[in-house]
Amino acid sequence: MTAPNPSPDDAFQRAAEELWTPVFRFALALTNDLSDADDVAQEAFLRLWRRRESIDWSRPALGWLLITARRIAMDRFRRLARDLRLRAAPPLPAGLDATTVERFVDLRVQLVALTPTERTAILMSTAQGWSNEEIGSALGISAGAVRAAASRGRAKLTEGSR
């Protein structure tokens, strides 16, 4: 006897519970900013919610979410980076305690020298245990490019810690 397929709402709920951490971490590695990471991850899940009726839930949703998060982050970076602009600092995500924020402030400075690709290549393998192939798939680059980016990033971190 096979279990009935979950409804799209249930499937989404399960994805939101199980996949939030890797998507948030991926967004954090790309953006190096807690507020931006939260926004990017929230937006990726919101888009998944809107497509819950049409998406193929028999396939893992993580790949879809990561590609969507990358696209959102890229659009966001470029739109914010281009042209001269003034904007108020966005509020921090609710729920973060002051200690975590302060520690991240210091850590962020150490990681700012790395490109988003270098950060993601290093951090997602360590934090999530992803392979170079998995990281490359999320970033839209080859596993070899991930390996090279991780190597460059580690060299920068080593240089920065001296």
Next chain:
Amino acid sequence: MIGRRDPVDEWRDLSARAAQATGYRPAKDGSERSSRGVGFGVVAAAIVVVLAGLALRPAATVTSSNPGPVVASAADAEFRLTLTTPKGTYTPQDAIEPVASITYVGPDQTATIFHATKPAQFRIEEVDGPRAMGGGTAQPCLSTALVRGTPIDVAFGKGGSPTDDPSRGFDLAWYEDPVLRLPQGTWRIVASLDVTLGGCSGERHALEVGNVIRVVSGVPAPTPSVPTLSAPQPTPLATPTPTYPVSSPPAATVVKTTRTLGDPHITLYPPGNAVPSISSDAAYKLCLNGVAGCLPQPPTAIELALVTDTAFGTTSSAGVDTLTLKKTLVWAISWIGSSQCSFAGGGVGPRPTAPPVQPLCDAVALVNARTGDFIYTVQYAHQ
């Protein structure tokens, strides 16, 4: 250093804490997130959709007999947008000088609006004809402070894509002329307000008003000595458009060796034998007329180059990236070591360790050397 943790280990710990503390926050009806608004990309998409669907709002238009002026106004709970064109009839030789006035009429004493290059954009449409000017605009997030009841004026500025077909639009020479002149016909000049309150992704306000004018051959209609407007007479207080230097720009050069900018995704290459369709002066003119995002000081260099930006493009639903700038011929207008930069907030910054000082920055504005379109300006800490 003793006691200093490996940053990667530290990140693993902190990212787990942060992920646990945040989590997906579903909206009440599942259609829209209520916490801090949807992301910028969705806002941008919404702007396109809404603008496409916007008809000219029913405005308190004052239809004036010649010689004018022509005034139209529209308002919502927070803003009033008024478009004034000094006369109703012109000749093809006349300079037409429409002005949009934006007034904050909301409940607070002051309000900061967030907008694109200018808080009001213009377009021109031929009534019963195909010719038009207008279209896309860069989407930076500039801000302008408004005092309740005190309008700011936004002078007309040209923007759009030149065409060599005079039956469809306007050619490059027309776009390069900062003065607005129109050929014979009946034209609708449209001003649109598209701003947000409370941040770049905040509460959106969009208004549109239009003035219809005629351009005829013969003797120009006289300019009224005392314009009578039913709308409040605009009182310029502050201009949202920065004042750019009118001095001559540096002589144009070409990029001789490949170099990556402070934004590591952007690389400039020697242009080889590529020939630009617009001059460096025409590119710099986009700074002078406020179309391009430029620093308010003479640039350090204007260089012809090919540019590739590996972080600027579109991604298909299959996840395939297509770069927008890939060896694209541009005029790169550069400012090196400027103190005139306006850096964004952008979240938590490093803890201050010394009294704040004005940081130096480098900035590069890119203008497409084939089409004359302003692409974007990128700025970063001085290298």
